[in-house]
Amino acid sequence: MTDQTEPIQLLVDRLARLPGLGPRSARRVTLHLLKRRNSAMREVIEALRTAAEAVRPCQVCGSLDTRDPCRICRDPQRDPRSLCVVEDVADVWALERARAFSGRYHVLGGTLNALDGVGPEDLMVESLMQRAAEQGMQEVILALSATVDGQVTAHYVAERLRGLDVRVTRLAQGVPVGGELDYLDEGTLGAALAARRAFDTAGPL
Amino acid sequence: MTDQTEPIQLLVDRLARLPGLGPRSARRVTLHLLKRRNSAMREVIEALRTAAEAVRPCQVCGSLDTRDPCRICRDPQRDPRSLCVVEDVADVWALERARAFSGRYHVLGGTLNALDGVGPEDLMVESLMQRAAEQGMQEVILALSATVDGQVTAHYVAERLRGLDVRVTRLAQGVPVGGELDYLDEGTLGAALAARRAFDTAGPL
Numbered sequence: 001m002t003d004q005t006e007p008i009q010l011l012v013d014r015l016a017r018l019p020g021l022g023p024r025s026a027r028r029v030t031l032h033l034l035k036r037r038n039s040a041m042r043e044v045i046e047a048l049r050t051a052a053e054a055v056r057p058c059q060v061c062g063s064l065d066t067r068d069p070c071r072i073c074r075d076p077q078r079d080p081r082s083l084c085v086v087e088d089v090a091d092v093w094a095l096e097r098a099r100a101f102s103g104r105y106h107v108l109g110g111t112l113n114a115l116d117g118v119g120p121e122d123l124m125v126e127s128l129m130q131r132a133a134e135q136g137m138q139e140v141i142l143a144l145s146a147t148v149d150g151q152v153t154a155h156y157v158a159e160r161l162r163g164l165d166v167r168v169t170r171l172a173q174g175v176p177v178g179g180e181l182d183y184l185d186e187g188t189l190g191a192a193l194a195a196r197r198a199f200d201t202a203g204p205l
Numbered sequence: 206m207t208d209q210t211e212p213i214q215l216l217v218d219r220l221a222r223l224p225g226l227g228p229r230s231a232r233r234v235t236l237h238l239l240k241r242r243n244s245a246m247r248e249v250i251e252a253l254r255t256a257a258e259a260v261r262p263c264q265v266c267g268s269l270d271t272r273d274p275c276r277i278c279r280d281p282q283r284d285p286r287s288l289c290v291v292e293d294v295a296d297v298w299a300l301e302r303a304r305a306f307s308g309r310y311h312v313l314g315g316t317l318n319a320l321d322g323v324g325p326e327d328l329m330v331e332s333l334m335q336r337a338a339e340q341g342m343q344e345v346i347l348a349l350s351a352t353v354d355g356q357v358t359a360h361y362v363a364e365r366l367r368g369l370d371v372r373v374t375r376l377a378q379g380v381p382v383g384g385e386l387d388y389l390d391e392g393t394l395g396a397a398l399a400a401r402r403a404f405d406t407a408g409p410l
Contacts, residue, residue, distance in 0.1 A: 007259045007271055011252040017245070018234045025225040031295050032224050033253070034260050034269055040222070041257050045250060047216040048238070052246050054212045055239055064239050066212055090236050 008034070062107030062124050063092045072104060079103040081138040083131060085157060087111055087145060095143065103141075106131060111149035112156055120156065128157065132166055142170045213239070267312030267329050268297045277309060284308040286343040288336060290362060292316055292350060300348065308346075311336060316354035317361055325361065333362065337371055344372040351378060
C-alpha cells in the first residue's frame with residue numbers, strides 16, 4: 001500500500017514537481033487544501049483556471065498578460081525609445097516591483113547555452129533586432145543575469161546591435177543595497193572597486 | 206499599477222497563502238505554471254479537482270480517503286485491537302510511511318488549547334471513547350506531539366480512558382535516529398537518559 005490513496009498521492013506528486021516545493025511541502029499543501037475543500041481549495045482551482053484561460057504571451061515583448069499586446073506595451077506613458085532586454089518574465093516583474101524603469105521590455109526567453117543547445121534562434125533575438133531598429137529607438141539596456149550564460153548572451157546581443165544607431169548599456173555591478181562587505185564574493189567586490197564613483201556629499205545616502 | 210495584472214496577481218496571492226509558500230515562491234510557481242498552460246498547469250488543475258471531488262473524511266477514524274470508511278479502517282489485515290490516536294491526518298501519513306504500525310488510527314483533529322478555546326468537544330474524543338470501549342480492544346497508543354498542547358491532550362485522553370479495560374501507552378521519548386547528542390536540547394537528553402535501557406549486544410545496531 002502506498003502512503004496515501006491515489007487521488008491524494010497524485011496531487012502530492014504533481015505539486016511536488018513545482019519549483020521550490022518537494023514531497024514534504026507538497027504533502028503539507030495537499031492536506032491544507034483537502035481540509036478546506038470548499039474554501040481555499042475552490043479558490044485556488046478557480047484562480048488557476050482563470051489564469052490558464054486569460055493569460056497569454058505578449059506578441060510584442062514576450063511578457064505575460066491578459067491582453068496582447070500587454071499593458072506595458074500599450075501604455076502611452078511608457079517611453080518607447082528605451083528598451084530593457086531581460087531573460088524571463090520574472091525579471092519584468094522584478095523590475096516593475098522596483099519601479100525604477102519607465103521604458104518597455106523585451107523578454108529573450110532564456111540565455112544562450114551551448115551545452116544545453118540553446119542558440120540565438122531559440123531566443124527572441126530577431127524580434128529584438130526589429131524593435132531596436134525602429135525609428136526613434138535610443139537605448140537598449142541589457143538587464144541580463146551576472147552569470148556566465150547571462151554575460152555571454154549580453155555580449156552576443158550587444159554584438160548584433162552594433163550597427164544600429166542606438167545606445168547599448170548594461171546594469172551596473174557592485175555592492176547590493178544592504179549588503180555587508182565581508183559577506184560579498186571577491187568578484188563583486190572587485191567589480192564594485194573597479195567601478196567606484198566620486199563620493200557625492202550632496203547626493204542621496 | 207500593480208506589478209502584475211489581475212488574474213496573475215490573484216493566483217499569486219492565493220498561492221502565497223498556502224503553508225510553506227510566500228509571495229516569492231508563489232510568483233515562481235505561478236510563472237512556472239503560466240509557461241506550461243497545456244501541461245503542468247492542466248495537470249495540477251485536474252489533480253486538484255479530482256481530489257476535491259473524491260476525497261472525504263472517514264467517519265470512523267477521521268482520516269481522509271476516497272472511501273468511507275477509509276482503506277485502513279476496512280483492511281482486514283489491520284489489527285482492530287490496537288488503536289493509535291493522532292492529532293492530524295498528516296500524522297497518519299507519517300506513521301504509514303514508517304510502516305511500523307499495523308493497527309488502526311483515530312484522528313483527534315487537533316489538541317486541547319485553552320488559549321485558542323479548543324476544548325474536548327472540538328476534538329473527536331467521544332468517538333474515541335466509543336471505539337476504545339469496543340469489545341476486544343486491547344491497546345490505545347497516544348501518538349501525540351511532544352509539545353505542551355500535545356501532552357496536555359494526552360493526559361486528558363488517558364484520564365478519560367482510565368475506567369476501560371484497555372492498555373494506554375504513549376510513544377517513547379529519546380534520541381532521534383541519526384541525532385547527534387550535542388545538537389539535542391536538554392529536555393530530550395534528560396528524557397533519553399531517564400528512559401535508558403540495557404545494552405543488548407545481540408540486538409540490532
